[in-house]
Amino acid sequence: MCAAYKNLSPAALKETYDVVKAHFDALKEKALKLNMARGKPAKAQLDMVSDILTVLSDPADCVVDGVDVRNYGELSGIMAAKRLFADILGCKPEECFIGGNASLTLMYDTISKAYTHGLLHSEKPWCKLDKVKFLCPAPGYDRHFKITESFGFELITVPMTPTGPDMDLVEALIKDPAVKGMWCVPKYSNPDGIIYSDETIHRIAAMKPAAPDFLLMWDNAYCVHEFEGEFVPFEDILTLCREAGNPDMVFEFASTSKITLPGAGVSVMAASVDNQAYMQKLISIQTISYDKVNALRHVLYLKDRAHTLELMKKHAAIMAPKFQCVLRWLDTEIAPLGIAEWQKPKGGYFVSVNTAHGLAKRTLALCKEAGVVMTGAGATFPYGIDPNDSNIRIAPSLPPVEELEQAMDVFCTCLKLAALEQLTA
């Protein structure tokens, strides 16, 4: 099975098909139930951080900087949590708003408030505009695209390159004043695992959009999430935007969902002080504050960036063998066949496989038949439509390695089968 499929004769293809089909049938017999659908941390990672459950046990510890975290108040969060996130992100504490357990909610609410009330430099709320367009580098994160789709925006696909979004195209598109913003995952992008190049990041920070209220949604979800090698530093996007004359263009988001507990972490929205003043006035109508007790748990548990990076090394020790497993299967089983390509990320939560056109849906349907659930085909594109039916997101974090071995056997078999079906049709 080591020759590229395109070089095989029809007879050899048929023979290969029979072999792969027999293996597929055998795998189906096992009635597996495996899941590589979402970037969920594994139980071992959750158990590893168990001390956060009890780090705050004494009521006397609940008062910090004169604030009793148990009571109402402090809309933007406790200063100690702002200092922690500022240390991690490289911005200033006063540029941080501390949220609840989901940065997704902070992102949704930012877009929602742009829609209902407008942003700092908006002429009117976006719901009063005939048309709002949003740039979606793709493949990208399905939940991002869904937010902007949910508000009826027109999603414009921008191709991802190995250095980030195609900036020539972005710079052309933002000349349209109806283009109101862009989604970005700058480090270990979901799903490709790409780190935007310095040049890309500087070009983004220096954009001159026609829309005065252009909204750069900077989801730094994997800012400290290396699973291989040393921590890769990044520049502070707030500083870059400010220096480029765009101080209020960017909202940056991060969370501890994949540092401590996915269901009970703490999130942050970083933005210019002027943006904070504007947004917090709106947010003050929505809440009195997010959970400050849990924020304090995180401050006590994570301490600072250096200590957080030490914890991330422990996550890496659990994650790395899983990614190595995925990449080994792909390198061994798929690479020689010339039916797919992929990045080799060193951080984040995904491996993104681009198959020969027209194979993604069929591959995932076969996987499902054989008991392996994956992220739906097309999910990584706006409106869930992958024009080439090619991108597949593998999320190997949840299953133990033993299960992953089985799941990757299934995945590689199904990808081959889909390719052979196409070639022999």
Add this chain to the structure above:
Amino acid sequence: MCAAYKNLSPAALKETYDVVKAHFDALKEKALKLNMARGKPAKAQLDMVSDILTVLSDPADCVVDGVDVRNYGELSGIMAAKRLFADILGCKPEECFIGGNASLTLMYDTISKAYTHGLLHSEKPWCKLDKVKFLCPAPGYDRHFKITESFGFELITVPMTPTGPDMDLVEALIKDPAVKGMWCVPKYSNPDGIIYSDETIHRIAAMKPAAPDFLLMWDNAYCVHEFEGEFVPFEDILTLCREAGNPDMVFEFASTSKITLPGAGVSVMAASVDNQAYMQKLISIQTISYDKVNALRHVLYLKDRAHTLELMKKHAAIMAPKFQCVLRWLDTEIAPLGIAEWQKPKGGYFVSVNTAHGLAKRTLALCKEAGVVMTGAGATFPYGIDPNDSNIRIAPSLPPVEELEQAMDVFCTCLKLAALEQLTA
């Protein structure tokens, strides 16, 4: 000082004024810094529930009903939390959506989604309508009014009576299809401390609004919050609305903010199963779930309604002396003078004082001068405008009784002074 001011001669009024003014000046000398502005629980109440900080300490306890609360998932919350709130509210677990630490956020988001996407029976999102009107029984909760004001709705004041909102007026107003909803705090209403009568509640449930998507915002904030006497049972508003043919009209809200920790409680939104299906589809874009770890802490700590009511008795033991203090000062110092009236609530967090017209602002300005911060005058009315400049909300929960004695001395003195200024002007 025991005769009603209106019966005093000009000379006696002047004499009384001098005495009161001298006392006011003496109080000012003390340079007090006291706060009766918001319904914040006292430190003693927070300390009382300290065990909730450590009730969930073993990672093995983090899996309930097959769900690992630490990880992503379970948008609507854990079943155990739904059972707890259903037990407290009298509705069904499947009618409950478990939120974060703020029912205010669930309320805001419900209104926001009506505005951006529309409700289950909306013809279009409310942002696409020329006019949205909302009924605001007043005096009421300033944060409710602010939400609807923030979205540009026209707020219509409905007078509160001792049995709840003036239902004759409500039934007339809802014939206007632009009237899209109403705020209600049915038990120990904020600020009057009124419990809506059975008749009022049944009339509300049986309303026939012209708007098909009329939104009854039922904030059951003080559902188990007696500070005097036994628990007062209440009917399940979801059942009443269903029986009256309005199954989807009501959204009920509650939280543990004043049961466990104000800054780190758990909230609930109860609504028909059809409403849940519709809303959860929208909420699924906004979050993966609220904090399930904290929800589980609450389940373990509060257990059920009966156990929660036992805890509320302990809160009552702390709260009752404070309300007795407020009412004693009012009864002794103000009642004989005929310059104000008030309810005598047995639960909730407020005492609502209605002064002779035109005294509220001046009274609170004088209080501020003497170092006592209170809820701003007018705050209990739509747009912050009390047409009679009469309603003052006293929030006695935060200060210890010793401080409260001082604060009430100040308050009564300032109210007298304001009245005497008016009468001698």
